[in-house]
Amino acid sequence: MAIPRNTTLPPAPSGRRLSRRNALGSGLAATLAASRVLAPSLFVGCSLGIPSRMPTVKIGLLHSQTGPLAIGSTSLRDVELDAVERFNAAGGVLGHRIEPQAPDPRSRTDLFPKRATALLDDGAVALFGGWTSDSRKALLPLLEQRDSLLFYPVQYEGNETSRNVIYGGQVPNQQVLPGLEWFRSAAGGERRKFFLIGSDYVYPRTTNFIVRKWLAGTDAAVVGEEYVPLDHADFAPVVARIVESGADCILNTVNGEGNLPLLAALFEAGIDPAKLPLVSTSISEDDLRSMPASHAVGQWMLSSYFQTVDTPANAAWMAGFRSEFGRDRVFGDAMESAWCLINLWKLAVEKAGSFATDAVRQAFAAGVAFEGPGGTMTIDPASQHATKHFRLGRVRRDRLCEVVVSSDAPLAPDPYPQIAFPGWRCDWTKGGIERGPEVSIDG
């Protein structure tokens, strides 16, 4: 097929000879022209950088998904994922797609700082989570060392104010104390003998310390106090001691799955909630679904939010969440706090124009409010705690709570009730923590 070297090509129709040089020149020009026209459309949507993808920002969701605390905290992760998905669908935050990472601290206090360290090492700009006060306190040294923000969604005992935590749950003056006041009133049955039962860690012990101090200033008394491990299952002896004590009201600060056997033991002992009510601080509707209705009906829950709260924001939130996670999902206080906190974080970041911890903190100090399902939530600049409604609910047969008492407006937080922690105050706008004499909660 070789062509003799001296062969010439026939003339082109135009009369010009089609030499190799001409062909090359034409080909090169055509290729360049085609590249110029086709390149933009060819590379659109690919990661070569034309156009670039939305930048991402990581956040950490620290909720136990296994172990005894998973029963309540898994739903908080779902709420936060739902919020993040909505942020991203609406264009992200400050033009960044939010990438949530949710490792499992396995209900173990020692794993919370380890998981948080990994998240921060991976570039997380904020952490959302923690459940028990032990888990929160275990995170504090790391948060302060890295100057990172934790958004903590659960009610807690107070007696703490960190620049690195935004506290979204109620403190005792927003939950336990108004509740006990009501049970002491005529409407609440004029209860005077309180039995305190709780899990054996810092929240129940400190809360009960505040309760003891508060009751000491009234005509009521503490007739018994018991603490059990988080995974405690045999409550029959405790219930027997409650009955023996002659108590007319039980304040329950047991946390996690331990509430299931506690309510079962009360039911099996034939205790009538109308005569000896169990008033719980750490049970929500989300926890109630895990126990038979007969065990919980008529018992009392102290909270800031119940699923039955009748507001348009609540209806919209529940509908949106259920369309994503299932129609049978129920809602609880900590879920609402988690929802409000992550939305408050978004508002603060947008107000600050930055994801940096200090800028976000300053945005909170300047005032950020979110219309949450349970009412408007703001963060008190002095203590970085949330303003919260007080609500008292009674469990119905459908395992939801009927709201019996509700505060007219959100209550301001007081992390250091002076009856328990005299001299202690915090105002981050005026120099921070003012220390009083050391207080022993066992005293």
Add this chain to the structure above:
Amino acid sequence: MPTDFAWFYDIPTAKAALLMVAAFVAFYWIGAVIVRPVLRMFVRRAPGLNDLIGYILSCFCVFYGLLLGLIAVTAYQNVESAEQNVTREAAALSALYEDVSRYSDPFGQNLRWLIRDYTRYVIKYAWPLQQQGIIPQEGSIRAEALFDRLVDFQPSTPAEEILHAEALRQLNHFLECRRLRLHSVRSGLPRAMWYVMFVGAFFNILLCWMFDTRFLTQLVLGGILAAYLGMMMYLIVDMNHPFRGEVSVSAEAFEMLYERMVED
């Protein structure tokens, strides 16, 4: 592929195929301009060598074609196997969901929520990661939560014992399928195969450059051969990672399952 050309899988299928074909043709044409004149000098010095090159090229094309064909089949089987694993995992999850629906509430409801949670995670979070060639990590947390909860159950009647045994069997089957799916995220042809393929393609093109024909004939015929080589390469590259690229194993089996679960 020997190195992780992640960006390649982000390009829409038609454009990626066009890009690969264009790259091969461009390489061939550039070589025809720069390398061919040098090679042709050797060919022209030895009369009859052009015919010999023609025979060698034919022979080489047969062997190389066979190699490419077999590799393409292997890559396709890899995709098919991944698709089957995904379907089996979704089917096992569906069967498990049905089994746990027979447990009394609240235990049954807790289990249903955990299965739903896992399914949602696979669709919304695991799949996009798999499409980037990343093995998703948080699914194992959800699978473990489901496992922990299910093994907690203490059957109290013979009927519950049978149901529980069946649920545990389905759970194990589901975990096995899940492991296979995760394994196939990074599965692909061995590096040595890629070297053989690319070196073979280069030799093919080299032989074409040595072939002494008119320049335009060389450009057209060689260009066609290079375009087809590029297309075959694209096919193998695209099928090499079953979860990557526009044409890949989809999460449809999980999506259908989740739609049904959410309606419950």
